[in-house]
Amino acid sequence: ELATHVAERSTQAAVADEPATGVLSVLQGEADLPSAAATFPFGAHVAVVEIDPETGKVDYLRHVACDDAGRILNPTLVDGQVHGGIAQGAAQVLFEQMVYDEAGNPLTVTLGDYLMPSAAELPSFERVESQTETPINPLGAKGIGESGTIGATPALQSAVVDALAYLGVRHLDLPITPERIWRALEAAALGPAG
Structure with missing residues (x-):
């Protein structure tokens, strides 16, 4: 949910900053995702x-x-x-x-x-x-x-x-x-x- 929220906000901000053409040149999002513990891949x-x-x-x-x-x-x-x-x-x-x-x-x-x-x-x-x-x-x-x-x-x-x-x-x-x-x-x- 947090990743989706960050992506939606980044898209909205990018569109708002672009000229009226609506063409996106850069899409960027940033978030801190704290982890309660280490993960262990296998x-x-x-x-x-x-x-x-x-x-x-x-x-x-x-x-x-x-x-x-x-x-x-x-x-x-x-x-x-x-x-x-x-x-x-x-x-x-x-x-x-x-x-x-x-x-x-x-x-x-x-x-x-x-x-x-x-x-x-x-x-x-x-x-x-x-x-x-x-x-x-x-x-x-x-x-x-x-x-x-x-x-x-x-x-x-x-x-x-x-x-x-x-x-x-x-x-x-x-x-x-x-x-x-x-x-x-x-x-x-x-x-x-x-």
Whole structure:
């Protein structure tokens, strides 16, 4: 109700300030919506990967995300937040790494040394919509800002480890580089004595 009231008043004020043409150039509204407590969004992410056993390269094939943000006021903004978060989570799992020498000096000193994914390394993300309104605030909205990152990181790491589980692999440190996968494959081939 409060959001509707603010929108109606903003529209009336904008029309009153415009010339007789009735054309609106800017529509703006502002309100403080106090919250009695924190809101807690929830979600689930699933990632699908294939691994080349010869090179350790990960092909990131599919990512499905369901993040609940309560009432969604701007679906395009929510899509962008979740997609950006998934890309950040994928970067943490597969690419981003600071490397140091034996004396503790950084060897990763430029963005040329610091791998970041482009759209070519990422699948088209799928977002399953969920809207469970919260009674905590008048809009029924929850946060969505970090949901993609929080869900994507363990989903993608788990997908890679799961793809190697038949060999006895139970964990790989981040970032999961092709070299780390290749070493895990080699260790698995040597068996427990290797």
